[in-house]
Amino acid sequence: MSLLQFYSPPLPHYINSGLMNYSQGFRHVNRHNIEVFDLLVVREGCLYVGEEDRTYEVRAGEALILRPDCHHYGTADCREEGSHYWLHFQTPGPWCSASCHAEAPRERDTTEESGHSSLYNARTFSFRLSQYMTLLQPARMEELLAQLELLKVNAHLDAIRFKQQMLFQEVLMQLSASVHRERPASQSTACAEQAASFLRAHYREEITTGMLGDCLNFHPVYIARCMNREYGCSPMEYLLRYRIEQSKLLLMQTSFPIARIAEEVGFNQAPYFSSSFMKLEGISPRQYRQRFS
Secondary structure, eight states, X not given: OEEEEEEESSOOEEEEEEEEXXXXXXXXXXXXXXXXXXXXXXXXXXXXXXXXXXXXXEETTEEEEEOTTSEEEEOSOOSSOXXXXXXXXXXXXXXXEEETTSOOOOOOSSOOOOSTXXXXXXXXXXXXXXXXXXXSSHHHHHHHHHHHHHHGGXXXXXXXXXXXXXXXXXXXXXXXXXXXXXXXXXXXXXXXXXXXXXXXXXXXXXXXXXXXXXXXXXXXXXXXXXXXXXXXXXXXXXXXXXXXXXXXXXXXXXOOOHHHHHHHTTOSOHHHHHHHHHHHHSSOHHHHHHTTO
């Protein structure tokens, strides 16, 4: 099954939506390049829809996302009465079509950039939506779409438009949850994520690769291989970078001495902290602080 992968921010945004009831014999409209994503969520009956050379039978509790750059058409008349919600959305950010078997490229969780901007620039992330899926919580999805339908009459008001966007973000979360159920993370990805979470939670403490392996019940060599694959660095490199990022916040937000900041972020010796900071940032901790004084 094909997936749609979005890179955010910016997040996809809601445009409009509606509820369509139809009788036996209804056929989905034939159209080309509609320039928006079209989410179809079936409440009753079955929709017979094609996109390019792919065909779908979308039943109650299922959803289909039609791409903005493709040919869509009905493949058969509906055999019974039915109804479905439709929702148009778009994104100004990049997106692509991906195979369900391909690993999503992961942006590094720590930055190698130096300077003030690396702390405050928005860090991008990606998420995937199946084009065709069985909804994890169809009742909750219908509730969200029904709320959007009720808000349409006041959609000229800024406060209502803002509420529509918030509801749409939950729609995206519901759709994304269906992907995770159908395609759980591999053991390698799960291991790397657990290791990263552990390092971030315990970065102030003294951590060794052996300790990490004991806590996660994985061999340290396997953990290192998984983290290199997912984050492009070893566990200890990840820990060092995260400690330096936390120290940069303290350098800007407190007047703590350098030695105390080193201790606060898990360095036993201030000189080692300063040399590590210099290696990653190109300037000393004191020079970094002076940028903002």
